[in-house]
Structures are given as C-alpha cells and as structure tokens.
Amino acid sequence: MLTDGNRNANERHWVITFVTGLQMSPGTTTTALSLAYMGAMQAYLVVLKWVCRNMSAPDMFPRFHFVAQMYYYLFWYMMLMVLTPGGVDDRNFWLLVCFLNGTSLASNAGLKTDQAQSPLFAAMLHVWRLSGKELATVSAKDFDHTRALKKHLCDLCGFPVYLQQILHKGKLLDEYAKLDATMDLQLVLLTIVGLSATSCTATFARADLAQAARRNRDDMVRFLLQAGVDQNCRHDGMTALVIASVSGSFRVARVLLEFGAATEAADHSGRTPLMLASERGDLDVVRLLLEAGAQADCADHDGRTALTIAFRAGHLRIARLLLEAGEEKDVVICAETVRLILEASAEKDYLDRDRETPLMIAVLTGHLRIVRLLLEAGAEKDAANRSGRTALMLACERGDFEIVSVLLEAGASKDSTDRDGKTALILAALTGHFRVVHLLLEAGAEKDAATRSGRTALMLACERGDFEIARVLLEAGASKDSTDRDGKTALILAALTGHFRVVHLLLEAGAEKDAATRSGRTALMLACERGDFEIARVLLEAGASKDSTDRDGKTALILAALTGHFRVVHLLLEAGAEKDAATRSGRTALMLACERGDFEIARVLLEAGASKDSTDRDGKTALILAALTGHFRVVHLLLEAGAEKDAATRSGRTALMLACERGDFEIARVLLEAGAMTDCTDRDGKTALMLACLAGHLNIAHMLLKVGAETNAADRHGRTALMLASFASETGEDIVRLLLEAGAKGDYADRDGKTAVMLAALAGHLKIVRLLLESGAGTTATDSSGKTALLLASERGHFEVAHLLMDASANNACCDREGMTPGEHSQDSGPGWTAFFYASLSDAWSSHLCCYRR
Structure with a gap:
C-alpha cells in the first residue's frame, strides 16, 4: 500500500490537475480538456498500481470508481463536441459536468436556481454488494431515504426489506436516513438461520415465500431459501410447492424442488402438488413433479388420485403421462380409478386436443384391465385420433398381443386405415411384431391392403428384411408382385436393401425376377449397382435377365462397372452378360471403367473380349476417355491391348492432343512411344504442338519438337504455334524461344x-x-x-x-x-x-x- 505521505502527494497532484481543468475560466475549454485528460491519465496509473498491490484494501473500489468517472466525463464531453453544431461553448460544458457529477456547479455556467434544482442535476446513488458487484444506480431524487431504496431493491432483485442493511462508508444507515448526495452504498443481506420460528422476521419470511410462489417470483424464492427459510414451511396450511402447483408457477416449483421441497406435502384437503397440477391441467408442472419422484397413487381425503382428477377434468394428456409413470403394482389402482370414473357416469369417449379417447390412452400405456373396463362400459372401439389411428392400430403398432386380442374379440375393425392408408396389419409388419401379424391374419385382415404410396405389408416386411413376417404373409397368400407408386415390388425392395434371405424366400415363392421400376431397373440391376455379390448370384441362378436395360440404356454390367464392383463385373461376365452393350450416350462398360480409371475392371473386360475402339455419341473411345481424365495405367493397358492410338472425337481431337492440352506429360510420352501421330489436326486445324503451346506446357512442346512435330503448321485461321504462343500469355516467353530455336518462322x-x-x-x-x-x-x-x-x-x-x-x-x-x-x-x-x-x-x-x- 502507498504510504500516507506519498499517496496524499500523488492524490493532490492529479486531483488538482483534474479540477483545474474542469474549473478553467470561460474561453479556455480546450486547455481545460487537455489538463483534465492529463490529470485523469495520472490518476489512472497511480490507482492501477495501488490496486495491483492492495486487492483487499477497503477503499479500493471508491478510488477506482472516481477515476472511471473522470473518463466518463471526458467521453461525454467528446460526444457533446460532435453533437453540438458550431462547437461546445462553456455553458454546455458546465451543464454536462453538473449532470454527470450530480453537484450544484450551475453557478459556474450562470444558470438560474430553478435550472440548477431540476431532475437533470439530481445526485446519483450507487449500490454495491460486498463482493464488488454493482446492483443498481439510481437518482437520489427518486429514492431520498433508505426505506424507499430498500423497497426498490426488493422489487428489482427479490431481497425482502427486513433482510437488507444499507451501509455508507462502513456505517449502518437507519430506515429513514436521507440520501441527498452522490453516494456509494454497500448492501448487506441478513439470514434467518438460528432465529426462532415464532420470531417476527421468520414469520415475515414464511409469508413472503408463499407470496413469491404465488406471484411466480423465482428470484425471491431462491433468495429466501438461501437465507434459511424452510422449503416445506406452511402459510395458511399450504407449502410453497402446493401454492406454486395451484398457480402454475413452473419456475418456482423447479427452484423449490432443487432445494428438496417435499412432493407429498398436501393441503388441508389432502391434495398433493401433483393432484393440484393435474386438476389445473399444467402438463409441464406435472412432468416436473413426476421427474422429482412424486407418487401418482396418493389419494386425497375424498379418495381421489391425480389420475382420477385428470380424467374428471378432461386432461387426457396428463392422464396418459400419469399412466405411463405408473409401475406394475399400480395397474389395479389405475383400473379401480377408471371403474370409479365410469360409475360416476364420466364421458368414456371424451376426446382431448389430439382426439385421443381414454381407450386409446389405456392402449398406449399398456393397461389391459383398463382397456377391458372401457370396452365393457361400451367405449367406442373404432374412434380415430387426428392421424386416423384407432385403438387397434395403436396396439398393433406397439406390438401389444394381449390388448390386440381383446380388441379383436370386442369386434374392432381390422382394416381401418389412417391418413397414410396404413392398416393394423401394415403397422404391425412395419414395426416387426410377428405374433400380432399372425393374429391379424388369423382374424382375416386384408393381406394386400396398401398405403397411399402403394406399399403392402409384404413389401414393408421385405424392405425391413423381416424374414419371419414375410414368410407368414406369403403362406397366407399375400401378393408377391404388387408394385408401389415407383413400380417397386417386394423382390426389388429386398434386393435394394440387401436382404439376401428375403430375396431367396421370394424367389422360391415364385416372385417375378425381371419386374422393373418406373426407371427400368430390375432387382438384378439394383443389386449389381449396390455391389451385392450374393444377391446378384442368387438372381442369376434363378434366371434373371442379364441384359435388361433401364431408361438410360444401362445394363447390370454397365452399372457394376460404373460403380466399381469388380467381383460383380466378373460374375456377370462369367454368366455371359453382353460386354459391348452401350448406354443411350453410347458408353460401354469398358469406356465407363476407363473414364473412372478402374484398372482391374478395365483389365477383366479386355480379357473377356470387350471392344477397345467403340465410340460414344461424341466419338470418344476408351483410350480417349482415359487420356482425357488422366489415368496413366489405364492408357498403358489399352495401348498394350492394341487400342487405336489416333482415333479422334467428333471435334477431331486425338488422345495425344487431349493429353497435350491437359499438360499430362506421362500420358503424352507413352502415346508418342506407342507411335501416335504428332501432326493430326482437329476441326480448327490445331495440332498437338499448337494446343500445348496455347496452354503453356513447355515440357510437352519440347517433347513434341524432339519427335519431329511440324513447327510451322497453321490452323484454319492461318496461325502457327509461334503465333498462338506469342498471343496467349506473357509467360509464354520460354515456349516462343523454344519454337524459334526449332526453326519457327x-x-x-x-x-x-x-x-x-x-x-x-x-x-x-x-x-x-x-x-x-x-x-x-x-x-x-x-x-x-x-x-x-x-x-x-x-x-x-x-x-x-x-x-x-x-x-x-x-x-x-x-x-x-x-x-x-x-x-x-x-x-x-x-x-x-x-x-x-x-x-x-x-x-x-x-x-x-x-x-x-x-
């Protein structure tokens, strides 16, 4: 800490400098600003050093705050300079100082008394916690005594008035102490720990906890609990959690449960918070209480449980939540609850917001006895919810065999459909419940009913790969060759999703092997595209057509080559698939493999005798495609196989020309070594040398000249390689020099x-x-x-x-x-x-x- 001597000397120095700057005579505002700024800078450095040395000093924050205020004055002065047309006069400057400082310096600016006493110049009160956190900054004109300030802090932060103590410079202020100047105040918060339960403070705290819970003031509830108020204390016979449940205060209930509030504490009628929230229909609070461990089977003085209350109030979503939260031992209680409700003539087919009936909720929660009671009471079996699902459909989707049996015995419709066209059988097949599927088939459910997209139960089971359900449906006579909107059959769906056993089952059952989708793809083509060797093999063994084509002219072999499945390509070639079949654009399997750079597939196709020189619509051969895409090994393979070196596209480009244009030195070299012609021309009359020079490939141009490429050949516009290189790029200097040395004119x-x-x-x-x-x-x-x-x-x-x-x-x-x-x-x-x-x-x-x- 600074010694008293040097600290006082430093303080005097920068305070005098700063005040001198603020109190300069009129006409010297610029000088005032300079002096004030210098004083503030000195103050900042002195206090910063002192803060670093004395973090725990009691007067650290007031001193630091004073320096911050200096910079605040300077900032607003600069703002006033910007905003005031014609500059800042001394009157405006002193108005600013008076406003910010909160003191009556109006006389320096020649103001009248009523101006000096206006709210603009009211003193400011800064309230701090002992931790150093600022809580509030308010005008002393609005809160001129301590009591008023405490009420404001209560509204703002939730601190009760009687638990607040306000200090100024370490001294406690009484309730009606005057606050008529700029002051830094410290707030101390009291607790009630250790106080008698009958004391006035403890009584006030309990009342305030109840009031805060009623008003959804979770901040005040948290503070009171931290101050020592019992979370289970009662006010007018009710705990805070009971009050929060009645008023629907979710945030307050969450805070109370965090502090361990009792979930079973009841009001004078024996109703727990869970019952009250269920009666109110507050789903979020009910869920919160259940997650906190609230018991759903507690009864009030009239014997009503939360479930009974929820049913009677028509809150079926809450009833469903309560049923889902119940354990096996609660089933009897739940069933008894429903019996009491039905005896009281409750609406057994009441619909909630999702149009779900009590029967549906019982089905969804798996309570068989409740389902029986509702059916015996005459509940509507075929009522549908918003999505069109009946109780039977919901039970089939869940796979609840016993409830499905009861509903079928009660005569529930087996073939009702939801909005998507799904039946109970389709839902059971879709979710893989074999016993339920078997039960529905025995009950005579429609086997070939289809969804809106055209999918039957068999198709969905095959797509899922559910062998047992597919088998039982086929044994029941389900159609094997039905198609959906896209033309897919059960066999196509099984092949597409890679379910070998189901494919084998369908083939044994006689499913159509060559059925095709709307795009023309068969099961074999889809299996080959996926690279599924086993399914492709079993389809070929079953006699599936090897050379069927889709809308684009692709065969199974082309699809396998295009997707790079070597084993499948080999399998198809051994089965005798057409090697030179071409797509609509004229591409064969070999051409596609060469374009992809697939060396192994290209090799096996060449060994099988695929044509090396077939051309597509643009005149491209396999060699040209390989050179164009830069696959050196494939180019070398094709040249060894005897592919035509000088075949040209429709635009007249050979493989060598394309390699030279791309700058692929290795491919150009191997083509030249194989004897490719150097002076072939395209439609524009350009040679390989011209294309290399135009693209700036010096090494390739050098290689072409070495093998004797014509230097002065001209294109259709009469331009030679030298002309093209001269015009193409500034970086073509080396190529121009090379051509001149080679004799270019x-x-x-x-x-x-x-x-x-x-x-x-x-x-x-x-x-x-x-x-x-x-x-x-x-x-x-x-x-x-x-x-x-x-x-x-x-x-x-x-x-x-x-x-x-x-x-x-x-x-x-x-x-x-x-x-x-x-x-x-x-x-x-x-x-x-x-x-x-x-x-x-x-x-x-x-x-x-x-x-x-x-």
Missing part, C-alpha cells in the same frame, strides 16, 4: 495478315516482342486493316511495347487504312498516353515518364 502471317510480332504487340507482351525482334522479326508488316505492330500497340495503349518497336526503327509516321498514325491512335487511349507517345517521338523517354502515368 517469325514473319508468317495469319489470314488477317497479323504476324507473331503483331499479335504479341496487340496483347502487350513486352518480353515476347523483344524476343521476336531479337530473332529478326520485322516491324513494318501490316495486317488486313493496314495496321503495323506499332499501330496495334498504340491503339491498345501498350506504351512500353510501342517504345520498344520505335527503338527497333518502326515507322512512326505510318498510317492505317483509316489514315490514322500511332500518335492519333494514342489520343484515343487518353491524354496521359498521348503525352507519352510524343515524348517517345522526341526520344525523351525519361524526362516525360511522369506525363503518361495516370
């Missing part, structure tokens, strides 16, 4: 009369233009428009290229067909370029460099 012109130099100048490739000029390319040639390389560069604004061409003795005064010179073209490129151009003509490049920069 730099003065050849295309159909428009443009040479390599002109194309490079047009594209603005300075390095390439320089390289071409160094190789002896001319600068005076003109194109079909009469433009030279210099004119083209000038037209595009490539000043560096134009300067290079002028240095190379290009004709500066030449004109194109329109009679325009380079200088006139440069004017179209902007004034900056014009200045450069004329500077270039006068051979004063460096002195005029700044003129053309925009």
Whole structure:
C-alpha cells in the first residue's frame, strides 16, 4: 500500500490537475480538456498500481470508481463536441459536468436556481454488494431515504426489506436516513438461520415465500431459501410447492424442488402438488413433479388420485403421462380409478386436443384391465385420433398381443386405415411384431391392403428384411408382385436393401425376377449397382435377365462397372452378360471403367473380349476417355491391348492432343512411344504442338519438337504455334524461344495478315516482342486493316511495347487504312498516353515518364 505521505502527494497532484481543468475560466475549454485528460491519465496509473498491490484494501473500489468517472466525463464531453453544431461553448460544458457529477456547479455556467434544482442535476446513488458487484444506480431524487431504496431493491432483485442493511462508508444507515448526495452504498443481506420460528422476521419470511410462489417470483424464492427459510414451511396450511402447483408457477416449483421441497406435502384437503397440477391441467408442472419422484397413487381425503382428477377434468394428456409413470403394482389402482370414473357416469369417449379417447390412452400405456373396463362400459372401439389411428392400430403398432386380442374379440375393425392408408396389419409388419401379424391374419385382415404410396405389408416386411413376417404373409397368400407408386415390388425392395434371405424366400415363392421400376431397373440391376455379390448370384441362378436395360440404356454390367464392383463385373461376365452393350450416350462398360480409371475392371473386360475402339455419341473411345481424365495405367493397358492410338472425337481431337492440352506429360510420352501421330489436326486445324503451346506446357512442346512435330503448321485461321504462343500469355516467353530455336518462322502471317510480332504487340507482351525482334522479326508488316505492330500497340495503349518497336526503327509516321498514325491512335487511349507517345517521338523517354502515368 502507498504510504500516507506519498499517496496524499500523488492524490493532490492529479486531483488538482483534474479540477483545474474542469474549473478553467470561460474561453479556455480546450486547455481545460487537455489538463483534465492529463490529470485523469495520472490518476489512472497511480490507482492501477495501488490496486495491483492492495486487492483487499477497503477503499479500493471508491478510488477506482472516481477515476472511471473522470473518463466518463471526458467521453461525454467528446460526444457533446460532435453533437453540438458550431462547437461546445462553456455553458454546455458546465451543464454536462453538473449532470454527470450530480453537484450544484450551475453557478459556474450562470444558470438560474430553478435550472440548477431540476431532475437533470439530481445526485446519483450507487449500490454495491460486498463482493464488488454493482446492483443498481439510481437518482437520489427518486429514492431520498433508505426505506424507499430498500423497497426498490426488493422489487428489482427479490431481497425482502427486513433482510437488507444499507451501509455508507462502513456505517449502518437507519430506515429513514436521507440520501441527498452522490453516494456509494454497500448492501448487506441478513439470514434467518438460528432465529426462532415464532420470531417476527421468520414469520415475515414464511409469508413472503408463499407470496413469491404465488406471484411466480423465482428470484425471491431462491433468495429466501438461501437465507434459511424452510422449503416445506406452511402459510395458511399450504407449502410453497402446493401454492406454486395451484398457480402454475413452473419456475418456482423447479427452484423449490432443487432445494428438496417435499412432493407429498398436501393441503388441508389432502391434495398433493401433483393432484393440484393435474386438476389445473399444467402438463409441464406435472412432468416436473413426476421427474422429482412424486407418487401418482396418493389419494386425497375424498379418495381421489391425480389420475382420477385428470380424467374428471378432461386432461387426457396428463392422464396418459400419469399412466405411463405408473409401475406394475399400480395397474389395479389405475383400473379401480377408471371403474370409479365410469360409475360416476364420466364421458368414456371424451376426446382431448389430439382426439385421443381414454381407450386409446389405456392402449398406449399398456393397461389391459383398463382397456377391458372401457370396452365393457361400451367405449367406442373404432374412434380415430387426428392421424386416423384407432385403438387397434395403436396396439398393433406397439406390438401389444394381449390388448390386440381383446380388441379383436370386442369386434374392432381390422382394416381401418389412417391418413397414410396404413392398416393394423401394415403397422404391425412395419414395426416387426410377428405374433400380432399372425393374429391379424388369423382374424382375416386384408393381406394386400396398401398405403397411399402403394406399399403392402409384404413389401414393408421385405424392405425391413423381416424374414419371419414375410414368410407368414406369403403362406397366407399375400401378393408377391404388387408394385408401389415407383413400380417397386417386394423382390426389388429386398434386393435394394440387401436382404439376401428375403430375396431367396421370394424367389422360391415364385416372385417375378425381371419386374422393373418406373426407371427400368430390375432387382438384378439394383443389386449389381449396390455391389451385392450374393444377391446378384442368387438372381442369376434363378434366371434373371442379364441384359435388361433401364431408361438410360444401362445394363447390370454397365452399372457394376460404373460403380466399381469388380467381383460383380466378373460374375456377370462369367454368366455371359453382353460386354459391348452401350448406354443411350453410347458408353460401354469398358469406356465407363476407363473414364473412372478402374484398372482391374478395365483389365477383366479386355480379357473377356470387350471392344477397345467403340465410340460414344461424341466419338470418344476408351483410350480417349482415359487420356482425357488422366489415368496413366489405364492408357498403358489399352495401348498394350492394341487400342487405336489416333482415333479422334467428333471435334477431331486425338488422345495425344487431349493429353497435350491437359499438360499430362506421362500420358503424352507413352502415346508418342506407342507411335501416335504428332501432326493430326482437329476441326480448327490445331495440332498437338499448337494446343500445348496455347496452354503453356513447355515440357510437352519440347517433347513434341524432339519427335519431329511440324513447327510451322497453321490452323484454319492461318496461325502457327509461334503465333498462338506469342498471343496467349506473357509467360509464354520460354515456349516462343523454344519454337524459334526449332526453326519457327517469325514473319508468317495469319489470314488477317497479323504476324507473331503483331499479335504479341496487340496483347502487350513486352518480353515476347523483344524476343521476336531479337530473332529478326520485322516491324513494318501490316495486317488486313493496314495496321503495323506499332499501330496495334498504340491503339491498345501498350506504351512500353510501342517504345520498344520505335527503338527497333518502326515507322512512326505510318498510317492505317483509316489514315490514322500511332500518335492519333494514342489520343484515343487518353491524354496521359498521348503525352507519352510524343515524348517517345522526341526520344525523351525519361524526362516525360511522369506525363503518361495516370
């Protein structure tokens, strides 16, 4: 801690500096701000050092708070400067200080007394917990004595007034102490631990706990329980949990249960919180109480349980929840409850919000005796809920054999359907309840009833792979070849989901092997696409067609090759499947395997004699597809098998050309080694060398030139490899050099009369233009428009290229067909370029460099 001497000296220094800044005379506001800011910075550093050394000092927070207020003043002063048009005058500045400081400094700004006494300048009260947490900041004008402030804190935080103590500078304030200045107040909270139960404070606390529970004030309930109030204390004969259950205060009930409130404590009528919440229909509170261990079988003084009360009040969802929470020993009690309800002439077919009847709830909760009682009382057996499900359907879905038997004996409809068209048999098959399916079939349920999507019980059982249910349905005569909306049969569904035993069962029962879906897929095709070897094998053994095609022309072999299932491909080839069947786009199994890069499948197809040179609609062969997708091993395999090396697509591209365009050096090398022609041309007349140069593949261009590719061949537009490389990219310098070294002619012109130099100048490739000029390319040639390389560069604004061409003795005064010179073209490129151009003509490049920069 700072010693008294140096601490006081430091405090005096920064306080005087700060106050001096605030109390400067009019007209010196800027200086005031500077001094105030300097004082605040010094204060901050001094207090920060002191805080770090003395974390437990009692006056740490007031001092730190004072420094924070200084920065607060400065912040609002800056805001006032921004928001006040014409700047901040001294009057506004002092108004701000008075408002923030809460003191009567209005006289410094020349204000009247009534202005100084307005609410704007009221003192502020800051209330802190002993932990250092600020609870509230309020105006002393609104709370001018301690009692009023305590009431406010009670409303705000839930702290009862009689458990609050307010301290100022360590001194306890009495109830009506005046609060008429800015003050930092500390709040101390008392407890009732150790007090007599008959004391006034304890009595007040119990009453407040009941009131807080009634008003859903969970914050006050929590505080009172923490302060020592018994969670099971009674007020007017009721515990807080009973009151919360009556009023539906879920949050209060949760807090009380956290503190261990008794769930069985009852009111004067013997009703527990669970009964009261059930009567009120509060599902959330009922669930909360049950989770806390509340007993559902307790009875009040009239013998009513929570279930009885819920049934009588028509809260069937709560009744269902209570039944689900019951144990086996409670079944008799539940049944007795229902009997009493029925004897009291309760509505046995009452519908809740989900249109569920008591019979449905009894079925859903599995209470057989209650189901019997309701049926004996004449409950409607075939009533349906919102989704169209009857009690029988719900029991079948749950697989409750005994309840299904009782309902069938009572005459419940076996073939009613829900909104989706499902019957009791379909639901039992869908959920895999074999005994219930067997019972329904014996009772004569419709075997081939279908859902809205067309699925029968057999189809659903086969899709699930339920062998026993599928077997019993087939034995009962269910249709084997019914189809759903998509054309799927039971066999197709079993193959699609990979259930081998069910597929075998259906085949033995005589199911149609070649039935197809709407898209034309058979069970064999779907099994091959999935790669299911065993199902494919059993279908082939049963005589399924190997060469059926779907809508796209795909066969089972094509699907297996396309999805990469080697064993299935091998199985189909051994079974004699057509090797060269093609899709609608002309692709064979071999072509698809080569496109995918599947070496093993491609090899086995070639060994089986698949055609190597079949073409698709675009003229692509297996070799072309493999080269196009970059599968080196497959390309090598096809070349060894004797595939045609120079086959071309409809656009005239060979495998070598495509590999050169992609930049695939290895595939290009193996094709050249196999003897592929280097000078084949596509529809545009481009060769492999042109495509490699155009794409910037130097290594491939070098390899092509080594094997003798024609250097000066031209495409349909008359452009050679050199021209294409010159125009394509600035990075093509190395390719241009390679072509020139190989003997490419730099003065050849295309159909428009443009040479390599002109194309490079047009594209603005300075390095390439320089390289071409160094190789002896001319600068005076003109194109079909009469433009030279210099004119083209000038037209595009490539000043560096134009300067290079002028240095190379290009004709500066030449004109194109329109009679325009380079200088006139440069004017179209902007004034900056014009200045450069004329500077270039006068051979004063460096002195005029700044003129053309925009």
